[in-house]
Amino acid sequence: RRNWELRKGYSKNDSTLNPASRYLGDPNDLFLRYRIQHAKDFSLGLILEKDAGEVLSWDTKTSRYGFNFASFHFTRYGIGKWKTISLGDFQASFGQGLVFGAGFSLGKGAETVPTVRRSSLGVLPYTASIETGFFRGIGLTRQMGQWQSSLIVSSVGKDGRVTESSDSLGAAPQTLTSLSQTGLHRSLSELSIKNQVRETNLGSNLQYSAQSGRWSAGLNFLHTQFSIPWIRNATSYNAFDFSGQTNQVGSLYANLSWKNFAFFGESARSRSQGQGTVLGLVSSLSRTVDFSLLWRSYDRHFHSLYATAFAESTRPSNERGVYLGFQVKPSSTLKFNAYVDFFTFPWLKFRVSTPSKGQEWLVRWSYQPQKTRQVTLQVKQERKMRNLTEEVESTPTQQVGTILKSQAQASLELDFSPELSSRSRVLWNQVSFNQKKTQGWMLIQECSYSWGNWKLTARMALFDTDTFDNRLYAYEQNAVGTFAIPAFSGRGSRQYLLAQYRIHSRLTAYFRIAQTIYSDREVISSGMQAISGPKQTDTVLLLRYALH
Helix, strand or coil, rough: EEECCCCCHHHCCCCCCCCCCCCCCCCECCCCCEEEECCCCEEEEEEECCCCCCCCEHHHHHHEEEEEEEEEEEEEEEECCCCEEEEEEEEEEEECCCEEECCCCCCCCCCHHHHCCCCEEEEECCCCCCCCEEEEEEEEEECCCEEEEEEEEEEEEEEEEEECCCCCCCCEEEEEEEEEECCCCCCHHHEEEEEEEEEEEEEEEEEEECCCCCEECCCCCCCCEEEEEECCCCCCCCCCCEEEEEEEEEEEEEEEECEEEEEEEEEEEEEEEEEEEEEEEECCCCCCCCEEEEEEEEEECCCCCCCCCCCCCCCCCCCCEEEEEEEEECCCCCCCCCCCCHHHHEECCEEEEEEECCCCCCEEEEEEEECCEEEEEEEEEEEEECCCCCCCCCCCCCEECCCCEEEEEEEEEECCCCEEEEEEEEEEEEEEEECCEEEEEEEEEEEEEECCCCEEEEEEEEEEECCCCEEECCCCCCCCCCCCCCECCEEEEEEEEEEECCCCCCCEEEEEEEEEEEECCCEEEHHCEEEHHHEEEEEEEEEEEECC
C-alpha cells in the first residue's frame, strides 16, 4: 500500500522539521501473511508488517527484526483431552467479554438483536495485523467430560512513554505515563517508546456445560503485571482509571436457554473493588418478532484491560445503561429493525466536566422483493452532553450542553445480471450544539462488473459537511483480507477502482487505486502527516496464493 502525495514527515530538506519527528523509512506499507489450517485440526500462521514511514532494519535495541511487527501462531485442536493448545500469539473469549474479550465486536448497529450477546469461543489464534490486544505465550484448554479448563500464560512488550524522576536517595525510578496503541514506529521519537514496558499475564477459565446443552456457567481470572508502574498524567476525568503495576480481575458468567428465551450474564470485580455486570436476554417472541434486552453497570473504578463487553464508551467503565432491540419480519420481503439505548456516566468524561447521560435510537427498514433488488432506509439519533468550550480539563466555571446528532441514509441495491450490479447510497446528518445546527451530505454510486477471470468495482462519491462533527463514515471494498471505513469531512469527492484478476486456480491479483479531492482546502491533514495540495491518492497491490 502506498500514498503517492508526499507527506511532511518525509521531507528531507525542510529545516523547520524536528529531526526526531522526521520519518526514517519510505512511504510503502508492506504486509506479508502466511496461514495454513485444517478445520478442527490445526492452524499455523505468520504475519510481517512494515507501516508507511517505517524502515526495514535489524536492530535489537529497538526490538526490530527486519519488519517492525511480526506475529506467529501455532494452534492444535483435539489432542486427546486437550481441546486447544496455542503457542505464539492468541486471544481468548469467555463469558460476555468483561475479562476476556477477543477481537472486533459489532456492538450497536443494524443487526439489533443477536449482537448484544457474546459467545465463549475459547482460545483463538491471533491472525490480525493490529499490534495490540493479544496474548503472546501459551494458551491451553482441556476438556474433562462436562468440564472445561483453560490456562493462559503471556509476556509481551508494549509501546509506552516512560519518565524518570529522582527520589530523596538519588535513585531515578521509571514510571509509565501512557501506552501507545498506534503501532507506528516511523521516527526517532516513535521508536523511543517501542517496547518500553513488558506486560505479563496469567489467566484461567473454568467452565461447566450441562449435558442437555440448556445451560453453562464459568469462572474467569486474569492477573496483569507491568515491568514498571503505570502512573498517568493526572486529570479530573481519568482520576479513577487504572494506576499501578498490577491488576487482577475475576468474573462469574452463565448462560441459560429456556423455551424461546436465551438468558446470559457476567459479573466481574477488579483489584480496585470496582464491579462490572452485564445481564441480558434474546428471545424469539414469535415467528416474525425477535427481541433483545441488555442491562449493564460498570463502576468508574472497574479495571479490566482486555475487556470488550457491550458499552457506549470504548471500554466498560464509568457507565450504566439499558438497551432494547427488536427485529420484525412481517413477510419474506420486509424486515424492520430498531433499538433504543439509555445510558448514564456517573463520573466525568473526556470533554464532559460533569456526570452526564444520553440516549440513542435507530430504526431501519429493508424491502427485498427479489434476491436481486433491495431498498433500505435508516434513521438514527444520538443525544449526549459535552463542554461548551474546547477545554479538556474541568474548571469551576465550565458549562456543559447537549449535543444532538441525527443521521439518515437510504440505499438501493440492484443486480441486473450475475455479472453486473449497482449500489446507490445517500447519507445525511445534522448536529445541534450550543444553539447552532450544522449538516453533512454524502452521495455514493458503486458498480461491479465481472467477466471471465476479471472483476471490477468502481465507486464515485461526493461529500459536503459543515464541521468535523458532521463527518460521515462509508465502508469501502478493498483487497481480500483488508477493509476500510474512512471518515469524510469538508467538501470534495472520493473515487476508487478495485480490480481483481484470477491468474490461475491458486493465484489471484488485486489492485486498487483511490483518490480524494477536496475543494475547500489546500493542505490535507496536519503535523507530519500534512499533504500540500487538495488531493490524496493511494494504491493497494495484493497477490494471494492458495497452496490448496
